[in-house]
Amino acid sequence: MSFHDRYGSDVLSGGRTHRRPSLPQVPAEPGLVVEVVETGFVGAVVRIEKAPGGIAMVLEDRHGARVSFPLGPGYLVEGRPCALTRPAPRAPSAGGSPDPRAGTGGARGAAPGRTASGSRIVADARARVARGSRIWVEGKHDAELVERIWGDDLRIEGVVVEPLGGLDDLPERIAEFSPDADHRVGVLADHMVQGTKESRLARRVMDDPAWAGSVRVIGHPYVDVWQAVRPAVVGIRAWPVVPRGEDWKTGVLARIGWDHADHRDVARAWARILRSVTTIADVEPALSGRVEELIDFVTVNRH
16 A cells, blocks of 8 residues: 555545644654755654654664654655554554554465464563573674564564674674573574685684673675565565665665665655565565574573
8 A cells, every 4th residue: 555545545636625734643653764854864764762852863874873753744755745644552462453464465464463474473462671692693683583573573572673784893893792592693694605714704603602692693684674575565576686786775676666766766666666565475484494593502501
């Protein structure tokens, strides 16, 4: 469902009136890409927080800069003016309340009584305080996709997912974290190919006797996590092949006919892709199986 469909007909149409046209009210859900009209700042919603003037949202741009803005009017979502509102509380019930993150999912959402990952919803379950173990992924998009599907499960387990920013610094990050049997680290790596520098790094940290058995690095076969979303879910026949040396994301957008002029178009495209994902069935098994394996690894001693 498009933005236009979701919020009805154009509020600026309908003849002459002395009343100021009302803006669409859009919940500031995590992952929503927002453009600030006054400054041109573009970022994804990271969280909602209390501020001196009321409730604010924190946006993070593609460079990792985070800025807080008040909820209300003055924003663009998918290029359309809107007023951002506080999201509805995400408290699933045993009856399977619709997931407010689903966005465009409609009837394709999680089955009644199930989370997006297919786990059974626990009535009145509270998220645990974050524990020692972590799941690290390479980038922000990876983290958002994992949160989209497995977020409810991970909150119950008290496991935090963090973007790593690439594998080059993995040995140093592992050494700094100092994992052990009660503080495990699972790493999801992009496009892991045998014999590459990345695969050697992965083997190096897993074989280190200082934390043997407390670190697991698992790679998925996709160049970018976008590819792990089933093409039909996004409305395309297949993810196009982009020649080596060409920016993969902009190359993909150019070939499927989506806007691709700058980073704002890439951000909007990812927001559109992410909203299309509502259940574990919307991603390829080659990704979901690896994420499930990492969750099992970092929670093995939790129950």
